[in-house]
Amino acid sequence: METVHTILETRKIIKAWKKDGLTVGLVPTMGFLHEGHESLVKKAAAENDKVVVSIFVNPIQFGPNEDLEAYPRDLDKDKLVCEKANADLIFNPSPEEMYFDNAVTSVAVKELTEGLCGSKRPVHFQGVCTVVSKLFNIVTPDRAYFGEKDAQQLAVIKRMVQDLNFDIDIVGCPIVREEDGLAKSSRNTYLSRDERKAAVILNESLNLAKEALKSGEQYASKLTGIISKKISSEPLAKIDYIEIVDSLELKPVCKISSSILVAIAIYIGNTRLIDNFTWDIK
CATH class of the missing domain: 3.40.50.620 (HUPs)
Known part of the structure; x- marks a missing residue:
């Protein structure tokens, strides 16, 4: 090399x-x-x-x-x-x-x-x-x-x-994750020990949204509400955005009828982290 x-x-x-x-x-x-x-x-x-x-x-x-x-x-x-x-x-x-x-x-x-x-x-x-x-x-x-x-x-x-x-x-x-679910990122090195523990809230909140989708939830506002509530339970976390958009054009959707991207950006302390998942309608 x-x-x-x-x-x-x-x-x-x-x-x-x-x-x-x-x-x-x-x-x-x-x-x-x-x-x-x-x-x-x-x-x-x-x-x-x-x-x-x-x-x-x-x-x-x-x-x-x-x-x-x-x-x-x-x-x-x-x-x-x-x-x-x-x-x-x-x-x-x-x-x-x-x-x-x-x-x-x-x-x-x-x-x-x-x-x-x-x-x-x-x-x-x-x-x-x-x-x-x-x-x-x-x-x-x-x-x-x-x-x-x-x-x-x-x-x-x-x-x-x-x-x-x-x-x-x-x-x-595909996203590569730590054992506790946090997405690998060069910016993870900025996190203090307490912030690192708090950062798992990103993946945990997205998993709750996945469960709601599996249960048949069709409205983006309900999903963003689920994610927001979970993230707000972590004192060190501050929401930058929670967005649900179609996977190709990245335009916001209200009712889920095709492939979507659920994307979030969260500040843990002063460090901005992102995470997401794509959901395909079967």
Whole structure:
């Protein structure tokens, strides 16, 4: 496994792979890799001849008051995770390598980014789409792998690929959870011991909503009420949003008649965590 830091080096390696007729999978990450990322890399390794993991804390997807400087970084640990999961190449550029000082071009996906996290983080998805489109152009993968924990991001990337005719298959991979149900996240490291215990309220509240759906509940307002009541029982938790939207267009629904995404964002202390599940009408 190699680690490179420039676009030129990356393109040179991938050009040689393509010349040999090898398929390439890309796993875009911001580093500080955990078992969730590892599962993406393993999936990519199982489905492609070569795997590239990009490790880049993308500055343009962070708002002015967000945690860019505090975002955890540990490249040495990330290398071990990638090697264990059978990655072939780590692309670890600097911001100066990825962005020109006088750049005036960005990529924005409208409508799908207006709700959920997009309504709370107005610059986020434009930054995500811009960096991912650049990675697609640099790596030219056959497939790219994203976690379903960031469900809105996955839907937005799929739409961007469709609308801009990228010849890339986007593969969504299941959420990886801790033993107590908390979704794996790099931001979990921000939690104190008490906050970590409190954070299980996210998955517990979603499980109550699943049980209600299994029992035949059809109204989104009832489900959001169930989730809200459970989360409000935890003193360290503060609701950012609870949304029930259709799975494709991410538009709010009132009565459930097709596939839905139940998505939440909760502050545990000062740490914002997200979680979700998709429910398909049988």
